[in-house]
Amino acid sequence: MTTVTKKRKPAEEGAAVFDRDLDELPQELRWREWMGRIEAVLFASAAPVGREDLARVVGQGAPIEMLIDHIRAELNGRPYELAQVAGGWMLRTRTQFADAIKAAADLGDQPLAFTEMEMGVLCAIAYHQPIDRAGLADIFGKEVSRDLLARLRYKDLIASGPRSPRPGAPHTFVTTETFLVTFDLQSLRDLPELELRGESI
Template structure:
């Protein structure tokens, strides 16, 4: 039996033993149990959980979005919130508690810790993707180091895109789902309106504001 076949069999066996429908419970208790399951799955995940995965723990045809809305209403007064990010949902702490989190147990050391140039390059890739190193060099007026790009790759913020039409077909760079999650974006359409200009040519300076998105 192939690995894929074994995985399918295990999944089928799991579905057979896991009671999704909860038909033996009154409607109100069934709804509460479904809310609890979704909340538990979201708490256990460090990344956004998509609708398809959440639907596996509730009854067939159960309105996942309505269950999420009820959870969101229930946690309104708590220091965290349930938000939609990328193609799923996740819990995150509210920004007003950021200083408290950083002050406790040195949790602030777990931040991504961007340099100014890294942030500038990441911003350029986000707005001009797919873009190769030559394209980045034309924006910054100098070559962007492979080490800097490797650091962004290591943080899973960028990945390889399609080959560039330039001679030699160099690799291009695109942002990842981790990028969306890190900056609380549902999609690239949620990027703020900025213009990537020569402002970046000096160590990745801050871009100027404009009315048009450059992508």
């Protein structure tokens, strides 16, 4: 039996190779193009974009943090900003325009709304993750409903974590990247200190 291996086309025969380095451009034009590429990628993404992803559109060893700083400077006075959240960067509207956005047609339903219990459970998971339902029951003194946890999962704020070492190895819950973005956190280390009975933990 004979097997046939398809030969790959040389790069010059296929699509044009993406030029990251832009060596043919003068320094100033190259810098502006890199800034434009980064801003375009951030504009097109609904989630934070990490450094490795941004590095794919600029030259080898390009100072991404400096490019980010220049974009931030250019956005001064604009109704949106470049923010660092959840281990990456994203474009978002400035907080002083929140009321205007809520007043706009069909946009008022976008902000996430929480009941007091939902927020309490979300905080418990954030501070004690990975945690299972029994662990949440220990904190609240009662069972936490599956429906409440399903709502938090539907909002993409929590996900399944590793199995618990308890008998039966129940599922645990952890927070997600969406949780970090929603509450403007770079990482879980940015959670405020939790005070219990006068002591911080």
